[in-house]
Amino acid sequence: MAGTTGTQSHPGEQAAQDPIRLLAVRETPLSVDEIFRAVGDEAAGGTALFVGTVRNHDSGADVDKLGYSCHPTAEAEMRRVAEKVVADFPVRALAAVHRVGDLAVGDLAVVVAVSCPHRGEAFEACRQLIDDLKHEVPIWKHQTFSDGTDEWVGA
Numbered sequence: 001m002a003g004t005t006g007t008q009s010h011p012g013e014q015a016a017q018d019p020i021r022l023l024a025v026r027e028t029p030l031s032v033d034e035i036f037r038a039v040g041d042e043a044a045g046g047t048a049l050f051v052g053t054v055r056n057h058d059s060g061a062d063v064d065k066l067g068y069s070c071h072p073t074a075e076a077e078m079r080r081v082a083e084k085v086v087a088d089f090p091v092r093a094l095a096a097v098h099r100v101g102d103l104a105v106g107d108l109a110v111v112v113a114v115s116c117p118h119r120g121e122a123f124e125a126c127r128q129l130i131d132d133l134k135h136e137v138p139i140w141k142h143q144t145f146s147d148g149t150d151e152w153v154g155a
Helices: 032-038 074-088 119-136
Strands: 020-026 046-053 061-070 093-099 101-104 108-116 139-145 150-154
Touching (some): 020 032, 020 074, 032 046, 032 108, 046 119, 061 093, 093 119
Parallel strands (some): 020 093
Antiparallel strands (some): 061 139, 139 150
8 A cells, every 4th residue: 555664453554444434516615624524533643634725816817706517427436536545545534525616716615634544644645635536527617717718627
């Protein structure tokens, strides 16, 4: 497994039986607290959490608003991505929620979290989770710029 060293003899050092605790695509505002609670595990020494927010600019242009939409298979693809992270790291708990619909600058767009026995593994697993989610899950972003132009960005 990536991110592990030596022999892991204690059960807490191994991946949990069902580490995927929460996966969702939602139209409602996201809660960092909900995601953090979902990955709580007594055998985890490290929890890494990533929060993606709507920023006010992109590529030198001012962003007024954006909307996210997704393919009907988005949650199934999120599960596939999560299962790969679980296979690559000793994940105790994992959660990922992405928002769809119209969002304003400052809104939470995505929250992911991973708990592992050690902090390094948690950081690496969380990074892989958000990177793979952004590259592989069919969720598209429609940005509207203050000059009236717009663009689509996505997987």
